[in-house]
Amino acid sequence: MVQVVGIDHLVIRVGDFARSKAFYGRLFAFLGFEVLGDYGDMIGWTNGKTRFWIGEADAEGKKRKHRVGDIGFHHYAFELRSRKDVDDLEAFLKQEGADIVDPADEYYEDYYAVFFLDPDGLKLEGMTYGENAANGSAKGGGHAGSAG
Structure with a gap:
């Protein structure tokens, strides 16, 4: 039987390659990624496990911007190590002037995340889950926000 062992990479198309290359370059440098390959009209980054590519x-x-709710891509979530990492990502995004659509918060029990948009309106997420359970704390609740 064939078995998937992981997701190798994600490729997205962007409206302004130079603008998105700069945005993702800063984001991925902050997240510890390095350039995997740069082919002029396509660039990819990796952290040794996850690979993410953009192309124009x-x-x-380019006739219309991406809209969450259309068929296709809804959002991509980067799993982070801790709530502190989520908070640090949010601070970085604010410093960059990124569009944060849902601030760092507990959206589901023991699921802490920040949701933001890339320059084309593609929704991205930095998240962690299970940290309270791993630490023996029973904090729960939160709110559902617009995380879905």
């Missing part, structure tokens, strides 16, 4: 959309694709 064609003329037809």
Whole structure:
């Protein structure tokens, strides 16, 4: 039987390659990624486990911006080590002037996340879960926000 052992990479198309390359370059440097390959019209980053590529959309694709709710990509979540890392990511995003759509908070029991948009409106997330359970604390609740 064939078995998937992981997700090798994600590739997204962007409206302004230079703008997105700069945005993702700063984001991935902050998250500990390095450039995997830069081919002029496509660039990818990796942290040794996760690979993320961007390439410029064609003329037809640039006619309208991505909208959450359309068929296709909803959001991509980067699993972080701790709530502190989520908070540090949020502080970095604020410093960068990124559009934070849902601030760092507990959205589900023991699920802590921040949701933000890339320059084309693609939704991204930095999250961690299970930290309270691992530390023996029973903090729960939170709110559902617009995380879905």
